[in-house]
Amino acid sequence: MSTDTATVSRPPIPSWLPRLLGFFIAIGPAATDMYLPAFPAVEATFGTASGTAQLTLAAWFAGLGVGQIMQGTLSDRFGRRPPLILGTALFAIATIGCAMAPNLTFLAIARAIAAVGASAGMVIARAMVRDLAQGHQAAILMSRLMLVMGVAPILAPSLGGLILTFFQWRLIFVILAVYGITCSLLAWRVLPETLPPEKRIYLGAREQLARYILIVRERGFITHAAMGGGGTFCMFAYLAGSAPVFIQGFGLSPSGYALVFGLCACGLIAGSQVNARLLPKVGLSRMLTIICRISLGATIILAVLAFSGVHILPVIVAPLIVILSCQGFNNSNSAVGALARHGAHAGSASALMGLFQFSLGATSGLFVGLLTDGTPRGMAALMVFGMLCAVIADRLRPRS
Numbered sequence: 046m047s048t049d050t051a052t053v054s055r056p057p058i059p060s061w062l063p064r065l066l067g068f069f070i071a072i073g074p075a076a077t078d079m080y081l082p083a084f085p086a087v088e089a090t091f092g093t094a095s096g097t098a099q100l101t102l103a104a105w106f107a108g109l110g111v112g113q114i115m116q117g118t119l120s121d122r123f124g125r126r127p128p129l130i131l132g133t134a135l136f137a138i139a140t141i142g143c144a145m146a147p148n149l150t151f152l153a154i155a156r157a158i159a160a161v162g163a164s165a166g167m168v169i170a171r172a173m174v175r176d177l178a179q180g181h182q183a184a185i186l187m188s189r190l191m192l193v194m195g196v197a198p199i200l201a202p203s204l205g206g207l208i209l210t211f212f213q214w215r216l217i218f219v220i221l222a223v224y225g226i227t228c229s230l231l232a233w234r235v236l237p238e239t240l241p242p243e244k245r246i247y248l249g250a251r252e253q254l255a256r257y258i259l260i261v262r263e264r265g266f267i268t269h270a271a272m273g274g275g276g277t278f279c280m281f282a283y284l285a286g287s288a289p290v291f292i293q294g295f296g297l298s299p300s301g302y303a304l305v306f307g308l309c310a311c312g313l314i315a316g317s318q319v320n321a322r323l324l325p326k327v328g329l330s331r332m333l334t335i336i337c338r339i340s341l342g343a344t345i346i347l348a349v350l351a352f353s354g355v356h357i358l359p360v361i362v363a364p365l366i367v368i369l370s371c372q373g374f375n376n377s378n379s380a381v382g383a384l385a386r387h388g389a390h391a392g393s394a395s396a397l398m399g400l401f402q403f404s405l406g407a408t409s410g411l412f413v414g415l416l417t418d419g420t421p422r423g424m425a426a427l428m429v430f431g432m433l434c435a436v437i438a439d440r441l442r443p444r445s
Contacts, residue, residue, distance in 0.1 A: 065236065066173060069129065069166035069228055072136065076163055076221050077105065077284060078306070079201035082299035083214035084288045090214070091149045095293070099285050099414035104153040106281060106407035108160025110400045113168040115161065117396020118253055120169045121246045125176070125239055129232040132165025137225030144218035164399065166228060171395040175384045176239035206303035246393075253393070260394050266383050268442030270398045272333065273379035274405045275435030279344065279428045280372050281406035283309075283365065285413040286424030294419040295358055305362060312366040316373020324378075330444055333378050337439045340371035341432040348429050351421040361421055368428065375435070382442070405431075 080087075084098040112132075119128040139159035146152035208216050246256075260266055291302045324332060347364040355361065383398050409427055416423025 062177075062237075065231065066170040069133070069232070069236075070170040072133065072163050072166040072224060072228055073109065075201045075224060076136070076140070076159065077102070077201075079205040079221060080214065080217045081202055081284065081288045081306070082206045082292070082302050083209055083217060085292060086209060086214045087149070087152070091152075093149050096289065096414045096417040097149060099289075099410055099417070101149065101153045101156050102285050103407045103410035103414065104157040105160045106403050106410055108157035109164050109167070110403035110407060112161030112164030113396040113399030113403065115396075116165045116168045117172070117393045117399070120165075120172055120240070121393050124242070124245060125169050125173055126232055126236055129165045129169045129236065130229050132162045132169075133225050133228035133232060135159075135162030136165075137162075137222045137229065140218050140222040140225060144215045144222070162225070164403075168395045168399050171380055171384070171399075173239045175395070200307075202303040202306040203300070204303075206299035206301075209299045256393055257397060260397055263386060264441075265386055265443050266394060266398075268438050269333075269379045269382035269385075270401050271438035272337065272435045272442070273375065273383065273398060274402045275431045275433070275438060276340070276372055276375040276379065277402040277431070278405040278409045278434065279340070279368065279431030281409040282413055282424050282427035282431060283368070285410040286417065286421070286427070289417045289419060290361075290421050290424060291358075294421070295356075305358075308362065309365050309369045312368075312370035313373045316370035317377060318373075320374045320377060329378055329382060332374060333382065334439055336371045336374040336378075337432065337436045340368055340375065341429070341436050343367040343371070344425065344428040344432045347421065348425040351425040368432075 081102075085095075087098045087101070088095060116128050116132055136159050139155050139162060142155035143152055143159060146155060204220070205217050208214075208220070287306060288302060291297045291305055292299065297305065320332065327335070343364045347361070347368070350360060350364070380395075380398065384394050409431065412427055413423060416427070
């Protein structure tokens with residue numbers, strides 16, 4: 046297993062490449078967030094009970110988890126570009142199926158298939174960062190990538206709310222399908238290959254399983270992945286629970302919800318950019334420890350407010366902004382920490398991390414659906430649990 050301790054001369058990274066990678070990785074949050082304001086409309090269309098639309102979100106997260114295992118293996122074996130081209134094309138085709146869904150079950154299945162394709166953009170973009178850089182440089186590059194990725198949570202719900210003002214929710218999936226086609230074309234025509242043939246890994250099923258076991262047994266990987274997973278559990282509890290809380294509980298319109306969601310997402314972008322500036326001074330390890338504890342404190346405050354029956358919108362939104370800002374730090378730093386010693390098989394390691402995180406995300410989405418009551422209580426309790434797990438993982442991770 047490579048520890049990447051040697052200094053390697055690497056070619057300069059084109060200034061436009063992080064933005065392009067961010068465009069690919071943003072397919073996940075865009076497809077997640079754009080239809081969140083449509084949950085009530087989807088339930089009304091299919092005549093299902095409140096909270097059932099969240100099952101389609103859980104199916105999406107499950108598909109992302111399973112898909113990343115597939116995409117990681119394929120990208121380590123065939124290079125980064127071919128799986129990305131085919132994966133984003135699959136996303137586009139399945140998303141057209143979402144637009145034509147006759148019932149909620151079909152929509153959930155189509156969303157899961159679309160997620161398998163979308164996972165290519167998410168896992169391969171992270172692996173390409175690891176191909177191009179390591180250490181602080183990789184964390185800074187990941188933060189720049191997060192800037193582009195962070196625009197999606199701001200624009201996607203706002204665009205979804207605007208569409209719902211004039212059109213049916215099905216048009217949201219048509220637009221997402223166009224996004225998928227655009228990603229596939231850009232990967233085909235513009236994206237450079239970052240994994241040369243001599244570095245590709247050709248393994249059988251048994252050998253690949255052995256490699257996954259080897260990665261999981263590395264303490265640095267599993268603890269950093271657990272930190273990212275706890276943050277993902279927390280964030281997806283917010284993603285799945287925010288629409289019922291703000292639309293049904295606080296009575297916001299879809300466009301009003303999109304504004305609140307966008308405000309919280311601004312914190313995610315700000316956090317990722319401040320992270321890039323502070324990393325050289327604070328260091329990756331110390332930054333992770335500080336941010337986890339701040340985020341846990343903010344989730345505890347949110348839970349206290351929720352269970353105290355506080356029903357003042359700005360008071361509930363304020364800790365959410367802090368929590369999302371912390372995720373701007375945690376997302377990129379935990380990924381860099383998990384992949385640090387796995388440069389020789391970054392695709393597989395990135396895929397395992399994605400499987401772990403999005404499986405937790407799917408679980409979080411299911412629990413939020415069960416706990417939906419129009420108040421922030423269920424969402425807040427799950428967010429506290431996620432960050433508590435992240436803090437425990439931080440205590441267990443190696444410091445060197």
